[in-house]
Amino acid sequence: MTATEIENGKKDPENVEKITSYIRHLEEKIKERKIEINLLNNGLTKAEFEIKSLREEIDRLSELPLLSGHITDILDDNNDRAVVDSSPSASFIVRISNRLQKEKLVPGLHVALNQRNYAVMELLPSNFNPFVRGMEIIESLTGVSYDDIGGLEYQIQEVKEIIELPLKKPELFQKIGIEPPKGVLFYGLPGTGKTLLAKAVAHETNATFIKVVATELVQKFIGEGAQYVREIFSLARQKAPAILFIDELDAIGAVRMQDDTSGDREVNRTLMQLLSELDGFDQRGDIKFIGATNRSDILDPALLRPGRFDRIVEFPIPNEKAREAIFRVHMRNLHIEENIEINYLSAHTQGATGSDIKGICTEAGMYAIRRNSEIISGEDFIMAIEKIMSKKTEDFPASDIFL
Ligand SMILES: Nc1ncnc2c1ncn2[C@@H]1O[C@H](COP(=O)(O)OP(=O)(O)OP(=O)(O)O)[C@@H](O)[C@H]1O
Ligand SMILES: [Mg+2]
Helix, strand or coil: CCHHHHHHHHHCHHHHHHHHHHHHHHHHHHHHHHHHHHHHHHHHHHHHHHHHHHHHHHHHHHCCCCEEEEEEEECCCCCCEEEEEEECCEEEEEEECCCCCHHHCCCCCEEEECCCCCCEEEECCCCCCCCCCCEEEECCCCCCCHHHCCCCHHHHHHHHHHHHHHHHCHHHHHHHCCCCCCEEEEEECCCCCHHHHHHHHHHHCCCEEEEEEHHHHHHHCCCCHHHHHHHHHHHHHHHCCEEEEEECCHHHHECCCCCCCHHHHHHHHHHHHHHHHHHCCCCCCCEEEEEEECCCCCECHHHHCCCCCCEEEEECCCCHHHHHHHHHHHHCCCCECCCCCHHHHHHCCCCCCHHHHHHHHHHHHHHHHHCCCCCECHHHHHHHHHHHHHHHHHHCCHHHHCC
């Protein structure tokens, strides 16, 4: 139907119906075309989306690999920059990608770094399992208190000042303007109460007690020791307030030797990392550090420098008075005959440590059980003392007991 035909048709009323139906037909067609256009548009969007994601994938695949590193500090300028460690020997001040939620960035976090400029690109999950990795975490210790420690009044006093006070009243230090102490080094022979006191402080301050055994650290993690140390500190930050107890510190604190076997080198790297971590320890953070060792003589002098361990506390072999106090602690819950004189026991246990005294009490109990008695007698104690003390001189000839 042409335009003239329609024009002529208008004059002929019979044609009006024809024209109307033709218009309806055209409208239908338009509707169909519109639907077609919509479908095509949808297809186009899909194709565009696919192209975009393929492009992104190409970009991703052609990216340089990211480096793995750890944040050691966030700089105050709008959280835009951080200090990161990626190798044990160097720290970098780097930018933080805007895509990251900056408030989530905290020291200790494991992050992925751009290879060219070390910018922080991604947050990585902290992937360590403390139990697998030889750490012992006790969220809140029950049962070990200062009351369970005999004869270490001076040591308890020191620890109250260096560990307890800064954890409980950090504002005191802020007001006065001095840096709160970070940590203390315990040294003394085995069984003199170092671990016991560390646990008691954690309990008295409601801090998480994180124990790491340094010998295990060195033995198990040769090859990634420094990384492990970083993880330990990061864990402590997460669990703060925390007391980080590194036992057998001599194993990583061994004097740097010229000997270049790889094991020694690893020990030194771990040690250096530990020292730098100690140096960079967040002062505001409620993490305190207790190191313990049997041998102060082989500790690296750098560990003992001021600002690292604030104080060194010696755990001596208890004297007679201290032995008496330790006996009292361990006899508190024992069912014993009334006539037992504790000062007699302490007088006859010269050279015994706290752990020996505990052993004597247990052994005395065993003798009573063997006799089918429900009460421990003086005789049981005398036999127990003989047994433990003679074993002691076998293990350590007299000259070695007082190193
Ligand atoms: N001063 C003390 N008062 C009461 N008990 C003590 C004391 N010292 C040691 N003990 C007892 O001996 C046990 C072992 O002591 P602890 O584990 O603290 O020794 P340590 O100094 O850490 O030894 P090591 O160097 O071998 O780790 C304690 O669990 C406690 O029962
Ligand atoms: Mg111990």
